[in-house]
Amino acid sequence: MACPLVVDLDGTLIRSDLLVECGLRYLRRSPLEAMRPLLWLGQGKALLKTRLAERGEVDVTTLPYEPAVLALIDEARRDGRPVVLATASHVSLADAVAEHLGCFDEIVASTETTNLAGGLKRDLLVERFGERGFDYAGNASADLPVWRAARHAYVVNAGEGLLRRACAQGNVAGVLGAAADRRGQAWRDWLSALRVHQWAKNILLFVPLLAAHVFDDPSRLLAVFAAFVLFGQCASSVYLLNDLLDLEEDRRHPRKRERPFAAGKLPVAAGLLVSPLLLLPAFGLAALLLPWPFVAAMGGYYLLTLAYSLHVKRMIGLDVIALAVLYTFRIVAGAAAAQVPLSFWILAFSMFMFLSLAMLKRYAELVDARASGADVGGRGRGYLPSDLEMLGPLGAAAGYLSVLVLALYIHDPATAAAYARPELIWMACPLLLFWLTRMWMLAHRGEMHDDPMVFALRDRTSIAIGVAFLLIFGVAA
Structure with a gap:
């Protein structure tokens, strides 16, 4: 038999970890039972x-597969070599991946009683194919004993330290993946x-001033x-968590x-590590440096954003109201940090304005969905493309209010x-009417970014109108 190619799954065949992804999906679906996995872990990782x-459940059709490993598998299959998927992930996930790709002759994976990782994986492969009787593609330090027992080792998306340790074993036949090429890009990705x-949205904190x-x-x-910096840290922490919970939809x-x-x-x-590392210092410094009402406002923002990420954004109507409240929280937080009173007029203006922009965001998504023939509800939202005719007038009316x-x-x-x-x-009124009308018309034509604030x-034109708006108030003062 030709020497088989054995391929690891997490971090090798895919640029992710299925255990972590399953955990995130579980957390999103059952947030009130978030501690239960600790009980399972107490009975063993398997x-x-x-x-x-x-x-x-993970949709394996959307996973980020590593092109270099897929190419390695294709080459092995062209050479008539068997290809084996050997993973510490659960066998049900491995079976789903193998069925989707259709390129594996054999699968070995973890079960309820066996966690197939490290030395255990090596022993199984040596027993099945013999010492130096297989080639192995992996990515982590747990793969070192498997590489040592392999004929040829393929190191995928590994750091420099691990790569040196793997090369010291003397059988590395290839270094694959984009990790080395992306090291200069990592900070941009972060x-x-x-x-x-x-963070530009946090300019709203200065409105009460x-x-x-x-x-x-100067002191205010x-x-x-x-407050701007600490609120930005809090928001970034939530953005990370939101992206992790929305992997499949994204x-x-x-x-x-x-x-x-x-x-x-x-x-x-x-991402799971960095999110709390941003959040805890933000609240700690806020408690030390700023009035407690600001800490309370930022806490309310975080809790509502968390609720939005977990559930509210899939509730028609409540989702856009929540987005409007999240913008208004910034104004409330700014007033608390500056210790100035909040005006009824500011709060009323903010709620209607940001309700309009929140509906505009959904409207733009629906326009994209209709153009592509997709269903926004399938992306985790409760809306349908047919809701356009209702959402448009509601959003425009909120803006005009x-x-x-x-x-x-x-x-x-x-x-x-x-x-x-x-x-x-009074000169600000026609400016605002023009801006809102233009934004809604651009969205209607499909020319709007799905986040109108970013747009x-x-x-x-929007920047020029914003500057003119500020100048009007400045001259009026």
């Missing part, structure tokens, strides 16, 4: 893998995963700058499938007392 595989560009006319107070300004999305975790550019386990709130604010006697030339603020921050 049982943990079995229970999570039973409850955390910036993308952390959504640092989304402007509205209270205390933007020239410094406090809001600190992989089905034409753009989101390129996100670092969905595409396998960053390890899923690393925000303009009405602005007009009523101008008419308020308190506004006349706060501004030297309050009549100039607005990159759109020259």
Whole structure:
């Protein structure tokens, strides 16, 4: 028999870890039973893998497969060599992957009583094929004993330290994968995963300072700058967790499938580690440096975002209201950090404006879905392309109501007392009407990014209108 090629699964054939992915799916579906996996782990890792595989189904058709390993398998098959999938993942997952790819002659994997990793995998392969009777492709330190027993070792997506240890064994026939080529790209992937560009939304924290006319107070300004950074850390932590919980949905999305975790550019386990490492210092420093109402506002933002990621975003109507509240939380947090009172008018304007933008986000997704013939509900949302005709008028009406709130604010006697030339603020109304109308028309034509805030921050017309809006209020003051 020709020397078989044995291929590992997690981190080798796929740029991910199925145990972690199953755990995340379990957490998303059963958040109130998040501690149960610890009980299973107490009875052995093999049982943990079995229970999570039973409850955390993975769509193997969307997994980020490693092209270099697939090419290695194709070469082995052309040479008439048997190809074996040998993995520490549960056998049910291995069977699903093998059925999807259709390129394996044999499968060996973990069961409820056996965790097929490290020395145990080596012993099984040596017993089956003999010492030096197989080639092996792996990616982790647990594969070192298997590589040692193999005829040829293929090292996939390994770090420099592990690669040196593998090469020291003297049988490395190939180094595969994009890990080495992407080391210079890793920091860009992390910036993308952390959504640092989304920190621009935290400019809303400065709105209460402007509205209270205390933007020239250094102590308040410094406090809001600190709040800006800490709120950004909190938001990035949530973005990481959201991406980890949405792996399968993102992989089905034409753009989101390129996100670092969905595409396998960053390890899923690393995201699980970095998320709390961002969150805990953010709250710790906030408690030390800023008033407790800011900590409470940021805590409310985090809890609502977590609820949104786990469940609320799949609830029609409640999802867009939650998004509007999340934007408003930034304004509340800014007022708390600056220790200035919150105006009824700001809160009313914020809720209607951001409800319109939240509906615009869903509307843009529906336009994309209709154009591609897809169903947004299949991406984890409760909407259908046929909901466009209802969602559009609702969202536009919410936006126009925000303009009405602005007009009523101008008419308020308190506004006349706060501004030297309050009549100039009327100029902001047609600007806002034009901007909202344009945004909705662009979305209707399919020219809108599925996140309107990101679109607005990159759109020259929107930026110009924003600058003009600020100038009007500045001159009126």
